[in-house]
Amino acid sequence: MRIEEGGVEIDVADARDGASDGTGDGVFFNPEQELNRDVTVAVLRAYRARDDRVESYLDAMTASGIRGVRAADEGYDVTCCDVDPDAVDLARGNLERNGLAGEVVHRNVNALLHDRNRVFDVVDLDPYGTPIPFVDAAFANTRNLVCVTATDTAPLCGAHLESGIRKYGAVPRNTDYHPEMGLRTLLSALVRTAARYDRAATPICSHVSRHYARTYLELESGARAADTRLEELGHIYHCEDCLHREAERGFHADAPDSCSICGGDRILTAGPLWLGSIRDAEFVGNVRDAITDDMGEAKRARKLLETVATELETPTHYDQHRLCKQWGRPAIGMDEFIRQLENAGFEATRAHYSGTAFKTDATIPEMRDATGEDD
Template sequence: MDFCEVIEGTTRFFVPMQDPSSAFPPGTARIFFNRRMELSRDATILLASVLPVSNYLDAMGATGARGLRMAHECGIPVTINDRNAEAVALIRRNASHAGVTPEICEADVNCLLSTRKFDAVDIDPFGTPAPFIDSAARGTGRYLMVTATDTAPLCGAHKKAGMRRYFSSALNNEYHAETGLRVLLGFLVREIAKYDRGIEPLFCFAREHFVRLHVRLLYGAERADRSMARMGYVMQCPICPSRTEQAGMLPLSGQCRECGTPLVPIGPLWTGEIQDMQLLDSMAAVIGDLRLGTGPDLAKLIAICRQELPLSSHYEYHRLAKRWGVSPPPLEEVISSLRDEGFSGSRAHYSGTALKTDAPLDEIRKSFFAR
């Protein structure tokens, strides 16, 4: 295998040469590395720089990129694991190249997390993290970080796979990215609640082809119950844009308040907050001090997340404009006229044309004609 050097943040490491003519270059090398996940890695470095993380497990290291960066840029004691011997050899070489001394393991992540506990655990698999969340629930002290790239099952494009992996029914509609993020959070809640622990989302986002979650785990049955109480459904009308949120693990039937059609339940999913606003404020305050390759994009993402409403769905405002036969007014104007009427309104971090609001449809409609 040939290698080339990559610099992310302030950390240097080697990654295998890839075939750039392939549709998915990371798939062409025996050790995985995806340059396009730099923002996801930068996000975790930034979060760790404002949290008191005492040690960190990069449970699925591949080149070791995440763990090497955490050791080098945050000065945190790190363990890097991969079950692939070739990856482990590269992690060793990369650790000495980066001038850090992590503990390096060659184990199946489920074995490792069944016998040891780490303050922060990062699960960054190919595709679905579902097979690793039970052991992560046992092997994580305070911070669990999870990537999912199987957006088709999470977002309702592959419904049967979504049900098998996440015990949840998604709908592949305009807000499927939000649904995918919340289906995965809801799955975490249920995997963790059985150990009498709850979650507090810290910094969670959906982007391009992946979902990235950073959550705090809390001890106690009462904390678990509090998390379970945030489980629920989005009840979507299959005919018109109307929908409502409903609490509880079991979907109740209901009819659309606009057109009377029976509603379709999406879930169970997490209906609570997906960000810790104080942490986002701290991250925004220090991001300028860190050397992050995706710093400007990450700063934009954080800025939108700081004002985004914690609603479980959004409206595509172009689609609403078409429905109402009006050219789409600037989204900021729609949001401000909804606010003038006493409703909440915001953008969503994963789409430039998403409108989040607690206003009913007829009030949204009025805001489109308010100019």
């Protein structure tokens, strides 16, 4: 079947809804990832404005070639890579169909990255499941920007704890802020991997949407810079009784024996997690401005990026419905909830993780007092 996306036309052998694992007849294509791809194109536009020397782009698991085709349409020097010969043929045909130049390689991407005389400016990893098997090669052989998608959200957020520990070298916990737990677990693993190659990886745009986490990491060479990024890692201590949480930087966890708010002793420790910013606010604003109306998910992308750019940088978000259930009171409109916190003198913003997610510098008792009467 032929589809149009972002001003290009491609043939796809198999369009599925994201529930598939990409196996079976035909080359996998996920229409549910159009928002991801629209934001990627906007990032490529904004990043070129940031550094006009950036030219080469590797679509590491190209499948239909849609990411590579769209990057080539933006003027990037594109290489598409896949281990599936049918995907290679399809990607090559889709570049030709749009009159675009690009190299298409039938090879394992790790071998390609380690065996080429060329270093790519931008490497895009969009595998099914975890990206971890590919990140060493990417960080060792990319000059400017590594783009990463992870769709294995259950291990990342702690729902499949043992799998998360094995894959990401961290202890994620399944909390009411599980989307952010997953993103910060992913960022921790990526920053630590980059540091092994004396590369500092800084998240300049990140988001969690539906069933995946996506991040764009700008690279800087040097052991000292890498050490600085590692200083942004640490642990979160989460009280299962009152939902209070505390963040502490450092590789050594020193969890409290009891909660400082309610005195409960059911404390979960998660980490090492990335506790720093998930984005460069100015850059995300530029990415939002680079979204154009010909993109199928333009409206959603602009709203998402606006929230990402403006949300507070505290390490975890809260869910208003979860808190109100804890307090035994009905939830109110999110705008009103945020306004009440601000009127009480606290910082508060929406968070992009869900429609009921928000961030604030208030403690949970302070939130309860600011947003309603005690029962």
